[in-house]
Structures are given as structure tokens and as C-alpha cells.
Amino acid sequence: MRRLRGSVVSEGLARGEALVVATGEVYVPEGRVAEAMVEREVQRFDRAVAATRRDIEVLRNEARQHLGEMTEIIGTYLAFLGDEATLLGPVRRLVREERYNATYATFRRFSDVSRELEGLPEPLPSRVPDLVDIKRRIIGHLRGGRGPVAELERLRRKVVIIADDLSPTQTAKLDRDKVLAFVTDRGGPASHTAILARHLGIPAVVGLGNVTKAVRSGDHVIVDGMLGEVIVTPDDESVRQFQSKSRKLAASRKKVHLGHGVAHTRDRTEIRILGNIDRGEQVPALQELGIEGVGLFRTEFLFLGRRMPDEEEQRLHYGRLLADMAPHPICIRTMDFGADKWDHRVGGQHEENPFLGMRAIRLSFAHETLFRTQLRAILRASPAGNCRIMFPMIMDVGEFRRAVGILRSVQDELRAEGQAYDPNTKIGAMIEVPSAALTVENLLREVDFLSLGTNDLTQYTLAVDRTNPLVANLFDPHHPSVLRLISDTSEACLRVGCPLSACGEMAGTSDYTPVLIGLGLTTLSMASRRVPLVVPRIAKLHLAECRDLAQAMLAADDAAHARRLLDDFHRKASTRSRR
Amino acid sequence: MNDAVVSRSVAIVNAQGLHARPACLIVKTANGFDCELTLHLGGGSADCRSIMEMIMLVSPQGAAGRVEARGAGAEAAVEAIASLFADGFGEAYD
Incomplete structure (x- = not known):
């Protein structure tokens, strides 16, 4: 059993199986194509960008319907995906001049730009997760997939989502009925996760620092979104305390029956x-x-x-x-x-x-x-x-x-x-x-x-x-x-x-x-x-x-x-x- | 082809400076025109169609410079971009 502390950005209590969501990096080894294949490789890249753009447009429309505040954030993704001068042009140049394959060229350019952003003052470093997300999506298309694994779209069981922070595009397609709570390494009251949790009315505890390392998918966790505590693999006594606490909370919520309206x-x-x-x-x-x-x-x-x-x-x-x-x-x-x-x-x-x-x-x-x-x-x-x-x-x-x-x-x-x-x-x-x-x-x-x-x-x-x-x-x-x-x-x-x-x-x-x-x-x-x-x-x-x-x-x-x-x-x- | 350069001075009036949202707004506006559009701000310059170049200018409130256009519709384009700045990109001033 381990107890971790974070800050509450959305109140409530939850207990269930953890799902650790990878938002992290993809890694692509250096690879080159034959001279004759270069133009085909450029076209392949352009198609992957177009496909990613379509994905983002779909996500934005979905977000518009139920996640008002996220829509604008997703909207900036389209501007990134149209940035010839800094992103798309240089990737094509890497393919044409260095004969890198499109996957590596994408990985290389986006990673370089991310590194550059990290060296600049806030809020620029906080755009890095967006670039990482876009990079993963383009690479996913280049590898013939339908973009990154849609792990949050079709959840089989109800889960507690454990993540670094959630990207807006991940949350747009979230299977909302299956999410019990959010727990994240980073984030504050204005983070994507916080906004979403409050919108859904489910508990969220953020800023735990290294919860993604401390929990594995499948672990049993308790999220106390009143105290800001997360208990990993709780003992029987903690489970009993949790149950009595949530019974009280549920009773206070369920008592809603209006006399004469x-x-x-x-x-x-x-x-x-x-x-x-x-x-x-x-x-x-x-x-x-x-x-x-x-x-x-x-x-x-x-x-x-x-x-x-x-x-x-x-x-x-x-x-x-x-x-x-x-x-x-x-x-x-x-x-x-x-x-x-x-x-x-x-x-x-x-x-x-x-x-x-x-x-x-x-x-x-x-x-x-x-x-x-x-x-x-x-x-x-x-x-x-x-x-x-x-x-x-x-x-x-x-x-x-x-x-x-x-x-x-x-x-x-x-x-x-x-x-x-x-x-x-x-x-x-x-x-x-x-x-x-x-x-x-x-x-x-x-x-x-x-x-x-x-x-x-x-x-x-x-x-x-x-x-x-x-x-x-x-x-x-x-x-x-x-x-x-x-x-x-x-x-x-x-x-x-x-x-x-x-x-x-x-x-x-x-x-x-x-x-x-x-x-x-x-x-x-x-x-x-x-x-x-x-x-x-x-x-x-x-x-x-x-x-x-x-x-x-x-x-x-x-x-x-x-x-x-x-x-x-x-x-x-x-x-x-x-x- | 009219290649005269049209330019207009601009300054950042909104509190949060030229971050991603305003840059995105500039890109959207620039994409409505055919001319070349360049933003010179605080010693650097950026293509108005590149969100990255613009945010990497790291321009805080108070930074001043000019927007330049060359080509078809240059006059209207600088006007449109300059009014985004004047408007503080619809953000708070203080």
C-alpha cells in the first residue's frame, strides 16, 4: 500500500482499476530511403499530415459538442499542422536533402523544435506536449495505423485514468461513462484534465509528480478527491474506510427528492x-x-x-x-x-x-x-x-x-x-x-x-x-x-x-x-x-x-x-x- | 504583379503577449490572403503563416514592430493583421 498526495481540482470519491495512459514519446530510429524514392516519401508525408489534419478536425467537432473549453486548444493544432516555415517545410527538406525516411524526418524535426521550445521562457515549454501529440499522430499515420492507439475511446471496464497530463485530443474522444477519476503527474486547476473532470463531474487529483511511475495498469487504487489523496493497492482497512466515506457522500447526494418540487x-x-x-x-x-x-x-x-x-x-x-x-x-x-x-x-x-x-x-x-x-x-x-x-x-x-x-x-x-x-x-x-x-x-x-x-x-x-x-x-x-x-x-x-x-x-x-x-x-x-x-x-x-x-x-x-x-x-x- | 511593400506598425497590448492563441489567430487571418506576410517584432521576424515562428519571437506586452506585406491584397492584409494587434487579440489588457 502506498499513499500519494496531490491537489484536488474536482471533488469526489472513486475506487477501481488503474489505467496508466502513455502520453509520452515515440522513438524512431534513423533510417534512409533510396534516391529514387525520395519524392514518394515526401508525398507519403503530405498524406499523413492531411490525414492527421482530418483527425483533428473530427476531434474538434466532437469537442465542440461537449467540451466547450477544449475546442480552442484543439484548434491551435490545425495551425501547427499548417506551419510550413518551421515544421512541414523542414521535414520535407530532411527527406529531400538527407534522404531520411518520412518517419524519421518527422521525428527529428518535431523533436528538435520541442527541445528549442523547452529552452524558452514559459508559456512556450507548455506547448511541447501539443507538439509531441501531433508528432505521434503523424508518425502513427506514416506507420500505416489510424493514428495513435485509441486507448481512451473504447474502454472495456470502468477505470481510474492515470496520466502525465491528458492531451486535449485524447480527452475529446474519451469514453466518458467508463472513467471513474483522473490522477495526473502534472497539471493545476487550469490544466486540461481539471477542466474536463469538472465538466464530467468526476474526481480529479493532479500534481502528484510521479504517479505514472508509482502505479501500473491494473493496480487497485482509491482516489480521495476530498483530501487529495491517492492510495495504491490499499489494505482492507483503507478500503473499509473508503466505503463508509463514500456511503455517506452518496447518501447526502441521493437524498434529493423534492417535496412539491x-x-x-x-x-x-x-x-x-x-x-x-x-x-x-x-x-x-x-x-x-x-x-x-x-x-x-x-x-x-x-x-x-x-x-x-x-x-x-x-x-x-x-x-x-x-x-x-x-x-x-x-x-x-x-x-x-x-x-x-x-x-x-x-x-x-x-x-x-x-x-x-x-x-x-x-x-x-x-x-x-x-x-x-x-x-x-x-x-x-x-x-x-x-x-x-x-x-x-x-x-x-x-x-x-x-x-x-x-x-x-x-x-x-x-x-x-x-x-x-x-x-x-x-x-x-x-x-x-x-x-x-x-x-x-x-x-x-x-x-x-x-x-x-x-x-x-x-x-x-x-x-x-x-x-x-x-x-x-x-x-x-x-x-x-x-x-x-x-x-x-x-x-x-x-x-x-x-x-x-x-x-x-x-x-x-x-x-x-x-x-x-x-x-x-x-x-x-x-x-x-x-x-x-x-x-x-x-x-x-x-x-x-x-x-x-x-x-x-x-x-x-x-x-x-x-x-x-x-x-x-x-x-x-x-x-x-x-x- | 504589384510588388510594392505595404507596412503598418503594430504593438502588443494584451497582457499575455504573443502566445499560441493570438499566433493562431494571425495564421488564420493570414491564410485568408495571397500575399507574403511578415511580422517584425522585438528584433526578430516571423512568417505570419507560421505559428511556431511567431510564438518563438517571445514577444511580451509592450513589444512593438511592424507587419509587412508584398503581393496581391497587401493593403487589406496588413490592415487585418494590424487590427488584431490593436484589439489585443480579444484578450485582457491588464
Whole structure:
């Protein structure tokens, strides 16, 4: 048995089999080709680079979907792979002038450049692992493989990953359900591994120095991501202690069952929790948690098939959902597409700036027949339960009125046909464009409820497209400007007694829970898997402390300053709960 | 063929200097043009299409120099690169 110490970058407990992941060097012996083969060898190299480039593009797209922060790092790989002056040109020269084979020439040039970087001041040496990773990939292709062994893509068993540090391309294709914890030699709170672990919600202990030497694949390890301890081949007593500790932790996490869909802060402030869903199958998971109501039903997925669903199909779907959740409300958001997802069917055109273009409610106005079909289906389903309708991306009260106008005319049509619908269906709008937040007083005269879409609100307030790797790091929902809009909206709603919820990603991120509560939100809508993370956090908060935090963050200079205030708040809270 | 050299002065205003991310941004921008593009900064020079050459200039905040272009679209190219610098590559200044 051996105990090793590191620092915790993501909390939790795990026990299992170790998998030591080699991120290290490949070694290639010197080798030459015949003069006549030189040009073929150069072409072979060019093909390997092109293949590596394609691999990286695939990885980047995958990362974009679930690892936001890693996307940009992977993006720089493509710049390395296009560097003629320092990397590609010299490799070709080594082949042409020295007759080295492509594999050795690649190895030689990349290793030389890495050595040069290591002699330069930080942060240049920290690019070396990237070069090593790219080198391994090109060499893998040259050797006829499909790049390096994809050891993290298809894990057979659940494992604790032990590594030097993980490269971003390794983590992009990680088989996430099979990873129990990360333990690394290097790294700090900003390392690739730390970012990933927090994202996945699994424990990570980093900076152990030589854990890759101390552990072999297959060893039994315990990762205590509360204390920052890793126990290699633990004795029975340590295993027993671990089990009792993890039972306690699990019990504290599992206790999440909400009475009447409500969570309470320490001072007994009620916070209503609603669910976000995009298909009917997700309702039982909400009910198991005791959630009463859906704050956001995204209808887009209904339209993602090859064929447009007709009115009847839609009506059946909405009706089933409403009946399953009855008597609790379901807030159905009408189609919220970007133009990019439509063009193949409605003949949209290329837009220079799609996020500022034809999307969401604008698209519904432009394709009114489709919009009316959806509204007919929702209204006809409405008697099945407690139905609410919400319009996305509303810019101001004029646009809301226009949407309601169409809804009213659909209602008239149904009445004339003798079709049943619930005439009391509540109608609301998303607040996700700054113009709507800034003129919320006008909207409040006509809406039945409002819901904050924090992702778009952040994107439009900060002018940051978070899917653009070049600027994604500027996407900060805690920026004081975004908080100001949320705060003003919440105060205005409170004044007139209009129900307000938050249904964006922020609402389901426990990190931001105290901020939203401090800004006056009392209804948070989130995916069911977020509930066990957010509800225990609510129980540790006190309304007065949240308010102080929110006021301080509102007055912050910039996102970094606001972030420091939030981190301090979390640190104080966790020392208090440990005492 | 217009071979006049167009040049514009640039300076590093962002706190972290010319590290990999800004260099990557310059490469991306440079690849949108056909002309030769060279960056002279702090006594060294680098091809604007080479991320390695640029990061190896090790240019901290405050470093100044110029970007030079020769060939088709030279004027627009130096303009585009110079505005990346002026913008601090979208990074923090302090």
C-alpha cells in the first residue's frame, strides 16, 4: 500500500482499476530511403499530415459538442499542422536533402523544435506536449495505423485514468461513462484534465509528480478527491474506510427528492425546481426527483427527422406529455431553430452572421404556415393538461404582440372549426436578447410569464459566439453586464408579480446557483441530471449571503473580477461546511 | 504583379503577449490572403503563416514592430493583421 498526495481540482470519491495512459514519446530510429524514392516519401508525408489534419478536425467537432473549453486548444493544432516555415517545410527538406525516411524526418524535426521550445521562457515549454501529440499522430499515420492507439475511446471496464497530463485530443474522444477519476503527474486547476473532470463531474487529483511511475495498469487504487489523496493497492482497512466515506457522500447526494418540487435554502427560502426536456421520455426522471412541472420543453427535436411532423403527430406528442405531467404545468417553447438547421428543408440562404440572422421567432414569422401548424397542434393538445406557450428570442413587446396575434387568429380558426382548446393557456416570452431585458417593463404589461435564456443573453450581451473557438473563452455568464440585465428583469417582474424563471445553462450549474438566487430568482428550470448537483447547493445557501454576493458581482469591473468574488464565496462556503 | 511593400506598425497590448492563441489567430487571418506576410517584432521576424515562428519571437506586452506585406491584397492584409494587434487579440489588457 502506498499513499500519494496531490491537489484536488474536482471533488469526489472513486475506487477501481488503474489505467496508466502513455502520453509520452515515440522513438524512431534513423533510417534512409533510396534516391529514387525520395519524392514518394515526401508525398507519403503530405498524406499523413492531411490525414492527421482530418483527425483533428473530427476531434474538434466532437469537442465542440461537449467540451466547450477544449475546442480552442484543439484548434491551435490545425495551425501547427499548417506551419510550413518551421515544421512541414523542414521535414520535407530532411527527406529531400538527407534522404531520411518520412518517419524519421518527422521525428527529428518535431523533436528538435520541442527541445528549442523547452529552452524558452514559459508559456512556450507548455506547448511541447501539443507538439509531441501531433508528432505521434503523424508518425502513427506514416506507420500505416489510424493514428495513435485509441486507448481512451473504447474502454472495456470502468477505470481510474492515470496520466502525465491528458492531451486535449485524447480527452475529446474519451469514453466518458467508463472513467471513474483522473490522477495526473502534472497539471493545476487550469490544466486540461481539471477542466474536463469538472465538466464530467468526476474526481480529479493532479500534481502528484510521479504517479505514472508509482502505479501500473491494473493496480487497485482509491482516489480521495476530498483530501487529495491517492492510495495504491490499499489494505482492507483503507478500503473499509473508503466505503463508509463514500456511503455517506452518496447518501447526502441521493437524498434529493423534492417535496412539491421545492428546494429550501438554510433560511427556508423556497426555490421551485422545474425540468428542461426535449422529449416525452424524460418526464419520469423528473417525477422521480419530485419535480412538479416543466419550465422548458424544447420542441426542435420533433422536427429533426427527415420529414416535417404534421399537425396530428405533433398534437399527439404534446398531448401525451401534458397528460403525463398533469396537473403540473408544461411550458412549450415554439420552434427555436437557427437558420443553419432549416436550409435543407425550407430553402434558407447562407448568412454571414447567422446568430444575428434569421432564427427562432423570426423564422416562425417568415414561415408562418409551419408556425401556425405548431400552434394548432399545441392548442388542440392543451385540454390534456396544464399547458403554457412560450415564444423564443422575443426582441420587444411589438414582436410578442405579433406572435400573440398569430396565436389568437389560430384560436379563432379552431373555434370556427369547433375544435377544443384551453382558452386560458398562459403565454410568455423568453428573455434572451438584451433589447427585451432593457424594455422588460413594456413586455410585462402583456405577458403571463417570462423565462430567462441565459446562454443567448450572454452571447448577445457580450457579442461572443461561444461556438467560435477564437473567442469562446470570453463567454462569461457571470459578466456584470449579464447579471445587470438579469437583476433588472427580476426586479421588474417582482414589482408587478409576474412569474419569472431561468431555464438556461446557468440555472442548472450549481456554481451559479447563489448568484441567481441573490439576483432574486425563485424558479430554476434545468435538466434532471443537474438537479442532484443544484439542490444540495441550495440547501447550503442563505438568501442574505446570496444577495450580498450578487450585489458585489454586479459592481465588479469585469468577468474576471466577478469570477474571483464567486470563487471566494464558494471557498468560504466549503470551509464552513467542513468545520 | 504589384510588388510594392505595404507596412503598418503594430504593438502588443494584451497582457499575455504573443502566445499560441493570438499566433493562431494571425495564421488564420493570414491564410485568408495571397500575399507574403511578415511580422517584425522585438528584433526578430516571423512568417505570419507560421505559428511556431511567431510564438518563438517571445514577444511580451509592450513589444512593438511592424507587419509587412508584398503581393496581391497587401493593403487589406496588413490592415487585418494590424487590427488584431490593436484589439489585443480579444484578450485582457491588464
